Every structure is written in C-alpha cells, then in structure tokens.
Amino acid sequence: MLQRACGMDSRAFRLDPPSGVRWFDVDLPDVIALRRKLYSADDGYRTIAASVTDSGWLDEIPADRPTLILAEGLLRYLREAEVS
Numbered sequence: 001m002l003q004r005a006c007g008m009d010s011r012a013f014r015l016d017p018p019s020g021v022r023w024f025d026v027d028l029p030d031v032i033a034l035r036r037k038l039y040s041a042d043d044g045y046r047t048i049a050a051s052v053t054d055s056g057w058l059d060e061i062p063a064d065r066p067t068l069i070l071a072e073g074l075l076r077y078l079r080e081a082e083v084s
C-alpha cells in the first residue's frame, strides 16, 4: 500500500492490515515529522519524508508485489507538468 500525500490520515492504523501487507505513507518532511511524533510505527508500516514530485524515494517501494496507490487531496497542490 502506497499512500501519497498522506497528511495526518490514520487509515493505516484504522484498517490494521494483515501482517504480510507493507504500508508506506509519503508526505512532505514537516508533515512526516509530525506524524512520527503522534503515531507509533510497527513492522509493516513506514513513513517517507519526500515530495511526490521527486523520484528517488520510489526506490524504497518494493517492486516484487502488487501495490495499491492512494493520492487523496494531492492534485490541487501540483502543477500540471508535475502530474503528467
């Protein structure tokens, strides 16, 4: 599971996915810093502090399994060229 622009969304904890699921929440560094203060991590859960417009962090996402990607409320923050 890859949630881009996660904000303070707590879906990862509310859904409590099975242990085989790996969950990645991505947002800008100041948002991720706040998440790390308020939410505890577990084995299958990781946060990534980065802009979705940078590509380097994608290397951290496993490529050996299907991935569901969420991006709720993100597009309004991006320029057209950053979306295409």
Ligand SMILES: C[S@@+](CC[C@H](N)C(=O)[O-])C[C@H]1O[C@@H](n2cnc3c(N)ncnc32)[C@H](O)[C@@H]1O
Binding pocket: 004, 005, 006, 007, 008, 009, 026, 027, 028, 031, 050, 051, 052, 053, 071, 072, 073, 074, 077, 078
């Ligand atoms: C309206 S909030 C949506 C949060 C969450 N997805 C939700 O539905 O509750 C938009 C989020 O997009 C994040 N955001 C904006 N531009 C971003 C970017 N370039 N890369 C990563 N996150 C970004 C903001 O930091 C903010 O947390």
